[in-house]
Amino acid sequence: MSFLVRLASLILSVIVIPLSGVTYCLDLFSANDRQDTSQVNIVGLGAYFRSQGITCDGESLYFSSKTTLVKTESDARTIEAENYSAIPKELAEKYGIKHIGGLSYYNGRIYAGMEDSKVWNYPTVGVFDANSLELAEYYILDMKTTDENGEERLAVSRGLPWVAVDPTSGLLYCTDHSKQPEKLLVFDTADSMKYVKEIPLDFSIPSIQGAEFLGGVLYAATNDDTQAIYRIDVDTGKTCKIIDRNLTRGSEGEGMTFAVKNGETKLIAIDLGPMFINAIVRQYDMEDIG
Numbered sequence: 441m442s443f444l445v446r447l448a449s450l451i452l453s454v455i456v457i458p459l460s461g462v463t464y465c466l467d468l469f470s471a472n473d474r475q476d477t478s479q480v481n482i483v484g485l486g487a488y489f490r491s492q493g494i495t496c497d498g499e500s501l502y503f504s505s506k507t508t509l510v511k512t513e514s515d516a517r518t519i520e521a522e523n524y525s526a527i528p529k530e531l532a533e534k535y536g537i538k539h540i541g542g543l544s545y546y547n548g549r550i551y552a553g554m555e556d557s558k559v560w561n562y563p564t565v566g567v568f569d570a571n572s573l574e575l576a577e578y579y580i581l582d583m584k585t586t587d588e589n590g591e592e593r594l595a596v597s598r599g600l601p602w603v604a605v606d607p608t609s610g611l612l613y614c615t616d617h618s619k620q621p622e623k624l625l626v627f628d629t630a631d632s633m634k635y636v637k638e639i640p641l642d643f644s645i646p647s648i649q650g651a652e653f654l655g656g657v658l659y660a661a662t663n664d665d666t667q668a669i670y671r672i673d674v675d676t677g678k679t680c681k682i683i684d685r686n687l688t689r690g691s692e693g694e695g696m697t698f699a700v701k702n703g704e705t706k707l708i709a710i711d712l713g714p715m716f717i718n719a720i721v722r723q724y725d726m727e728d729i730g
Contacts, residue, residue, distance in 0.1 A: 475683060476722040477706075480516045487712065487719035490516070493543035493602065493650050493695040494710050494721070495550065497570060501699070501708070501721075502550055504540045506557075509550065509573045514699065516721040523573035526566075527554070531578065535562040542602025542650030542695045544612075545570060546629065551612060554578070555599040560617065563600035565633055579633035602695065604651040604658060605629060606674070611636060613651070613658060613674065620644040624658075624674065639677045645670050650695025654705065654726075659696065661709050667693035669709065683724065690714030 482490055493504040500520055501512050511521040531537040536556035544551045550573070554564040563581045568574060581600065599617030606613065610629045615621035624639040651660040651672075658672040659682075666684035673679075685693060696709040707724040 476724050478723045480721040483718045490719040494697045495543040495545040496697045496699045497545045506539050521573050544605045546605035551603050551605050553600040553603045560599045582635045602650045606653045620646055641677045641679055652697045654698050661696035663693040687711050
């Protein structure tokens with residue numbers, strides 16, 4: 441794509457329309473390919489702070505970047521709390537932790553996948569207070585398990601890009617950073633993140649960026665060829681695609697969560713624009729996508 445075309449795309453993508461107190465992006469590209477019902481466009485430094493994961497406590501939204509956490513009102517703009525140095529010095533120096541990924545809210549805490557990016561020796565779950573966004577505790581995941589032959593092997597072998605906590609069981613689900621993960625890994629938040637089990641997937645879901653539970657079902661957002669979102673039955677490992685987001689070429693799909701607005705459940709997902717200087721928080725109606 442030429443520079444002039446990319447520039448025109450950028451200019452049009454940041455046209456905004458005030459609607460009911462929220463600023464929505466007027467998205468003029470491939471609109472018929474998408475099923476989102478509204479968009480909030482964040483430009484500049486604010487986009488960086490909303491460039492990785494997202495989760496919701498029922499009212500507020502929480503966003504991560506590689507090293508920060510911010511809490512906003514449901515408009516995704518109005519800041520309620522921030523931690524611009526969310527990775528403590530101890531984690532950075534001792535384990536090389538330098539990346540925060542997908543988030544999940546559970547019981548007054550924010551659970552975050554953290555990793556020594558590109559090294560993958562220390563898959564870490566950070567647990568942050570949902571009010572202060574300060575790190576309350578962290579766990580280096582037990583990387584070893586025993587297979588059906590009684591042989592020890594690694595459970596988590598390549599980073600920890602995202603986590604999702606089932607609010608009913610308190611179990612934490614994740615995959616490693618494999619581009620084609622073939623199983624979910626399960627840990628117990630009530631027992632010092634003890635390894636519980638693995639769940640083979642009936643087919644691999646590529647490039648998962650974040651996931652969240654709704655009604656006992658796990659939904660996962662990806663940065664695959666169509667930035668698709670999948671549904672996963674955690675009892676059987678059966679997976680199915682529910683939507684191809686088909687973002688503008690050069691965009692990057694990021695994390696997702698759920699929020700209730702006017703009594704209806706909405707799927708909320710983030711993506712970064714083609715030049716990575718804007719983040720778009722998109723809303724999807726669950727009744728439209730199943």
